[in-house]
Amino acid sequence: MTREAAEYRKPLPVMEGMTKEFYENCSRGELCFQRCSGCEKLRHLPTPRCARCGSWDWEWSPSTGRGKLVTWTVVRRPMHPDFADDVPYAPAVIELDDGIRMVSWVVDCASDDLCAGMPVEVVFDHVTDAVTLPKFRRLTT
Amino acid sequence: MSALQGEACIVGIGNTPYRRGSDGPVDSPLRIELEACEAAIADAGLRPSDIDGILPFYGLSIAENLAVNLGVEDLRYQATSHVGGAGPGASLANAAMAVAAGLASHVLIPGGWYGFSGRRVRQIIVQDPSSMAGGVNARDFYFPFGLTAPVQWFSFIARWHMNEFGTKPEQLGAVAVAQRKHAQLNPNALMRGKPLSMEEYLASPMISDPYRLFDCSLEADGGAAFVVTSLERARDLPQKPVKLLGVAQGQPYPADDLVGREDVFQLGQTSAAPRAFEMAGITPRDVDFAEIYDPFTFQVIQQLEEMGFCKPGEGGGFVEDGRIELGGELPVNTHGGLLSEAHVLGMNHFIEAVRQLRGEAGERQVEDAEIGIVTGFGDFGDGAIAVLGR
Numbered sequence: 001m002t003r004e005a006a007e008y009r010k011p012l013p014v015m016e017g018m019t020k021e022f023y024e025n026c027s028r029g030e031l032c033f034q035r036c037s038g039c040e041k042l043r044h045l046p047t048p049r050c051a052r053c054g055s056w057d058w059e060w061s062p063s064t065g066r067g068k069l070v071t072w073t074v075v076r077r078p079m080h081p082d083f084a085d086d087v088p089y090a091p092a093v094i095e096l097d098d099g100i101r102m103v104s105w106v107v108d109c110a111s112d113d114l115c116a117g118m119p120v121e122v123v124f125d126h127v128t129d130a131v132t133l134p135k136f137r138r139l140t141t
Numbered sequence: 142m143s144a145l146q147g148e149a150c151i152v153g154i155g156n157t158p159y160r161r162g163s164d165g166p167v168d169s170p171l172r173i174e175l176e177a178c179e180a181a182i183a184d185a186g187l188r189p190s191d192i193d194g195i196l197p198f199y200g201l202s203i204a205e206n207l208a209v210n211l212g213v214e215d216l217r218y219q220a221t222s223h224v225g226g227a228g229p230g231a232s233l234a235n236a237a238m239a240v241a242a243g244l245a246s247h248v249l250i251p252g253g254w255y256g257f258s259g260r261r262v263r264q265i266i267v268q269d270p271s272s273m274a275g276g277v278n279a280r281d282f283y284f285p286f287g288l289t290a291p292v293q294w295f296s297f298i299a300r301w302h303m304n305e306f307g308t309k310p311e312q313l314g315a316v317a318v319a320q321r322k323h324a325q326l327n328p329n330a331l332m333r334g335k336p337l338s339m340e341e342y343l344a345s346p347m348i349s350d351p352y353r354l355f356d357c358s359l360e361a362d363g364g365a366a367f368v369v370t371s372l373e374r375a376r377d378l379p380q381k382p383v384k385l386l387g388v389a390q391g392q393p394y395p396a397d398d399l400v401g402r403e404d405v406f407q408l409g410q411t412s413a414a415p416r417a418f419e420m421a422g423i424t425p426r427d428v429d430f431a432e433i434y435d436p437f438t439f440q441v442i443q444q445l446e447e448m449g450f451c452k453p454g455e456g457g458g459f460v461e462d463g464r465i466e467l468g469g470e471l472p473v474n475t476h477g478g479l480l481s482e483a484h485v486l487g488m489n490h491f492i493e494a495v496r497q498l499r500g501e502a503g504e505r506q507v508e509d510a511e512i513g514i515v516t517g518f519g520d521f522g523d524g525a526i527a528v529l530g531r
Contacts, residue, residue, distance in 0.1 A: 011270065011289070013281035045278045045398055071301040071405075074350035079263045079290035088350075091288040093297060093400045101400045105286045111350075116304040133285055 008127045010082045015130060018046035025060055026132040031122045033100050035061035044100045065122030066139065067096035074111040094120060094136050105135045143387075143420045149237035150382035151529070152375050153187065153368035154495045155180025159331055159483030160362045161257045168362055170255035171202050175210050177364030177488075178251050182211075185368040186379040187247055192368070194218035194245030196232035198252040198486065199225070207251060218245040225274065225519025226434050226487045227390065227409060228252070230527050233491070234388040236369035246370060252488040253364035261360060266290055274520035275397050291436060294399050294521070296352040299439035301405055303351060305454070308442070310351060312457035314342040316438040316473075317355045317480060319466045324477030326467070326505035329489075331359055332481040356438040358479035365488035367495065383498045386512070387421030387528035389413040399521045406443055406453065409524020410516060414448035417514075421528040425450045428528075429510045430497055431471055432490035434518035435478040441465075444516055445473075448526070467505055475505050490515045491527075498531040 013019050018034075025032040033044045038055025049056050072092035078084045090111040095101045106120060120136035127133055155177045160168075182189055189211040195204040196219065204219040218239050222231035229252055236248035256262070266273060266289045270280045274294075288294065302308045321337035324330035337355060345354040375382035391413030395401055404411075418424060425448065435441045442456035450471065451459040459465075465473035476482045476493035483489060494513045496502045507513075510531070517525040 010287070011280070011284040013285055014277065019277075019281045044401065045282055071297045071304060071400075073293050073296040073300060073352075074347070075287060075293060076347045076350060079292065079349075080266055080284075080287070082267075083287045083289070086287065089287055091283075091286050091293060091297075093301075103283050103286050103288050103400060131285075135286075 010127070011080070012128065012131050018048075021060065022046060023131055026124055026134050027126065029124055031063045031065045031134045032060035033063055033098070034058045042098055042100055044102055063096055063098055063100065063122075065096070067094050067120060069093075069106060069114060069118040069120055069136075070095045070101070070116060072106070072114050090114060092136070106137065107135050108137045145234075145237050145241055145388065146386060146420050147384060148241040148371060149369050149385045150372050150375050151367050151385070151491070151495050152370050152378050152380050152382050153181045153183070153185025154492045155182070155184055155367070156329070156365040156489065156492050157253070157363050159329055159485060159489075161331060161359065162362075168255070168258060170259060171206060171210070173255065173362060173364035174202050174251050174253050174366070175207065175364070177253055177366040178207065178211060178249060181366040181368050182249065184380065185247070187368065189213060191247050192249045194236065194239050194248035196235055196248060196250050197221050198228050199223045201252060207249075218248065224390070224517070224523040224525065226436065227517035227519035227523045227525040229487050229491055230388065230515065230517035230525025231390050233369065233385065233527050234390060234525070237385050237388060240369060240371045246374065248369045249366060250369065251364070251366040253485045254360075255362050256360035256484055257362045259362075262290060275399070278397055292349045292352055292357055295437045295440055296349045297400065298405065298443065299351050299437070302439065302443070306457065308457035310343065311339060312442065312460055313351065313356055313438040314339050315460045316435070316441045316465070317342050319460070319463075320435070320474045320478045321481045322466060323475050323505055324481035326503070327476050327482060330477040330482040331361060332477060352437055355480075358436050358484040359481070361483035361485060363483050363485040365485050365492050367491055381499055381531065383495045384530045385527060386423070386530045387417040387419070389416035389420065389526055391416070391524045393522045396521060396523060406447065408443060408447045408518070408522040410444050410518070410526060411447040413524045413526050417526045417528050421530075423512060423528060427512055428471065428514050430475055430494075430507045430513045431473050432475070432494050432513065432515045433473055433478070434487045434490060434516050435474060435480050436484075436518065438480070440518060441473060444518065448516070467507065472507050475502065475507060487517050494529050498529055
């Protein structure tokens with residue numbers, strides 16, 4: 001899934017610091033979260049310091065990218081004009097098997113078919129040359 | 142017993158008409174705030190020069206601007222809490238501390254919103270996304286996935302509750318219908334003269350499923366303000382003081398990530414409400430009415446649960462059968478709230494609570510109202526709560 005940067009008009013992350021590293025990992029096909037080097041705790045959204053043990057040391061740790069759908073909303077009226085052509089679309093919360101929850105989008109699934117607990121796995125949407133968004137698809141097996 | 146219990150009181154309230162669009166003289170955000178301040182100061186029986194503390198609302202007019210227009214020459218104390226719609230409650234706590242500590246005598250809490258004629262939420266999310274709740278985190282990790290606006294954030298939580306506890310659309314509707322009923326009795330309410338049935342609620346267009354149009358609050362233009370002083374000084378003022386019996390703030394953890402919390406329904410109110418009730422020496426059973434910050438219907442149900450008015454998961458049932466309507470066990474948002482009076486960032490909830498406790502609420506008066514609560518709710522669930530008594 002690659003598109004020309006010029007035609008992608010939706011909001012993009014500002015590629016700086018830990019945000020840039022998170023999305024660059026996605027560009028390489030890896031969904032990674034921060035793992036604290038002091039206490040091993042995984043965390044998301046990115047922070048420089050572990051709130052549990054106080055360590056400033058951490059590394060990116062690859063996730064299996066598998067989890068389940070826990071909640072979503074079906075947007076019928078776009079608040080943001082850049083998503084006007086996408087309605088209805090369904091921003092979703094995925095709870096990964098390693099416990100991390102993140103906001104994403106379930107692709108290849110009509111919004112009426114979404115259901116709580118639905119197993120999903122990550123897929124990577126290379127929306128621009130610089131940014132790859134981690135999205136999820138239904139796991140049917 | 143807290144040092145703040147029973148120290149401070151609200152002695153003046155004021156508000157402009159609430160409007161959607163300007164059909165009178167040309168407004169400006171500063172002007173509507175100032176008109177509300179003038180009204181509140183006059184209601185307190187004070188002159189503007191008596192005010193020596195101003196606690197401006199984050200993102201609205203700053204203290205210097207208000208002071209120079211009002212003629213407050215000796216501004217001794219000012220501070221702003223960056224907690225969105227929890228701001229008025231946070232400022233009330235701050236005012237009580239300032240008054241109790243002798244840092245100020247008469248503290249003005251101004252507010253309101255220019256939310257209809259000024260920048261609409263749907264413009265802010267395009268022009269200045271990192272000014273929204275969650276800041277750069279939301280910009281970098283929510284917006285790219287189309288999660289861009291409050292109606293979408295909070296519909297996540299509503300659906301989560303539906304998935305987990307079987308909460309029904311009709312239960313969200315019960316909040317909208319009850320508050321609209323109350324608005325029919327309130328001359329200030331934008332939705333006066335427009336009653337709402339459950340059928341009409343269910344037929345209203347879906348905005349961000351499960352939220353329909355009538356689950357959403359009314360962006361509006363309007364100013365509101367109130368004045369806080371000590372109980373001792375209140376004796377010399379014309380209004381019967383409304384006493385601050387308990388007050389607390391709280392934040393969910395983490396505050397800046399709506400979906401990363403261990404308990405996804407946790408709010409600032411979860412920890413704030415028990416603290417405020419303890420300070421006031423009351424339990425939820427002692428509360429005669431509740432003005433609950435209501436950006437969307439489910440957030441009323443969620444706060445009722447988190448404050449302990451019912452058990453987790455039981456909020457949907459709690460709001461049914463007229464329990465939160467006037468005449469019910471716990472009248473909620475007796476003015477119509479943000480859903481049916483006007484969204485002026487929760488300032489109107491304080492104004493209404495004071496009217497109720499003064500016995501000035503007219504047709505919508507809660508009989509023998511002695512204790513009321515007012516909640517604030519900001520950003521991703523920052524909370525403030527005040528227990529007020531007559």
